[in-house]
Amino acid sequence: MVDRPQLESAILNLAVNARGAMAGQGHLTIETANAMLDQAYADDHVEVKPGQYVAVSITDTGVGMGQEVMAKAFDPFFTTKSVGQGTGLGLSQVHGFAKQSNGHVKLYSEPGISTTVRLYLPRSRVTPETAQVAAARLSPDLAGQKVLVVEDEAGVRSFALSALRELGCQAIGADGPERARRILAEHPDVTIVLTDVVMPGETGRALVDSIRDTHPDLIVLYMTGYTRNAIVHNGMLDPGVRLLSKPFTVSDFGRELQAALEERRRAHVSP
Numbered sequence: 001m002v003d004r005p006q007l008e009s010a011i012l013n014l015a016v017n018a019r020g021a022m023a024g025q026g027h028l029t030i031e032t033a034n035a036m037l038d039q040a041y042a043d044d045h046v047e048v049k050p051g052q053y054v055a056v057s058i059t060d061t062g063v064g065m066g067q068e069v070m071a072k073a074f075d076p077f078f079t080t081k082s083v084g085q086g087t088g089l090g091l092s093q094v095h096g097f098a099k100q101s102n103g104h105v106k107l108y109s110e111p112g113i114s115t116t117v118r119l120y121l122p123r124s125r126v127t128p129e130t131a132q133v134a135a136a137r138l139s140p141d142l143a144g145q146k147v148l149v150v151e152d153e154a155g156v157r158s159f160a161l162s163a164l165r166e167l168g169c170q171a172i173g174a175d176g177p178e179r180a181r182r183i184l185a186e187h188p189d190v191t192i193v194l195t196d197v198v199m200p201g202e203t204g205r206a207l208v209d210s211i212r213d214t215h216p217d218l219i220v221l222y223m224t225g226y227t228r229n230a231i232v233h234n235g236m237l238d239p240g241v242r243l244l245s246k247p248f249t250v251s252d253f254g255r256e257l258q259a260a261l262e263e264r265r266r267a268h269v270s271p
Contacts, residue, residue, distance in 0.1 A: 001124045002101045005249050007056075010094045012247040014058040014117050016155055017091065021062030021115060029059040035120060037104070048104045052123040059116040065109040094119070141261045142254070143168040146187065150180040150195035150207065151223070156246060160194060160223075163250045167257065176200070177207035184215060191217075192257065194244075197224040219260050223248070 035055040042048045098105040109115040147169050151157040157173045164171035174180040195204035223244040
């Protein structure tokens with residue numbers, strides 16, 4: 001009994017963290033199972049109500065965590081990654097999702113061996129209706145748009161490119177601002193730029209400022225793992241810019257792109 005997009009985001013967050021912990025080699029396992037959390041377990045975990053749950057477990061064969069790191073793992077902005085390699089928001093968002101879903105999250109880890117994050121989500125007793133999952137709707141406005149994705153994290157960049165193609169767009173990826181400027185010079189028909197806010201060496205805003213004079217008509221969307229307030233208050237972006245929160249779904253992406261195109265259209269027809 002959970003919100004589907006939030007569950008998707010939680011699993012994506014955990015998978016990205018797991019992949020990072022394995023440094024390019026290892027095994028990522030995602031599994032589900034029914035689980036019973038009894039009164040004894042609930043007595044030891046204040047937020048847990050005894051009952052039937054569905055357990056979603058994400059396990060990696062990465063570096064693992066010691067007790068000191070595990071104790072802080074769910075704290076907002078805590079990260080063991082170097083500057084520019086992560087926001088420290090992934091696990092805290094997963095923890096918040098579990099709590100607001102009346103669920104529970106448990107972390108198991110051994111240094112140098114593996115880590116498992118297990119989400120316990122309330123099991124529904126309602127007979128499910130036939131699933132009516134709509135595919136991402138292709139908008140005529142999006143079809144044929146050429147979009148440049150600027151993102152240093154390969155996994156996020158790959159997902160964004162796949163999502164754009166699913167939405168009917170043409171998509172090109174760049175791993176940083178320098179490469180992005182070269183691509184824009186080679187592809188003057190790019191109409192939209194989606195850029196990460198925080199990247200090693202140069203921010204997304206600095207990139208956009210550097211290309212505004214030569215590409216004044218570009219539609220710009222930003223994406224970040226930070227909250228909007230944190231980004232704006234730190235002076236990294238102006239209020240009112242279009243900002244996607246990572247991780248995002250294909251539907252989220254499509255809605256934001258469509259809104260940006262409609263905004264541009266209204267601006268062009270205004271007296």
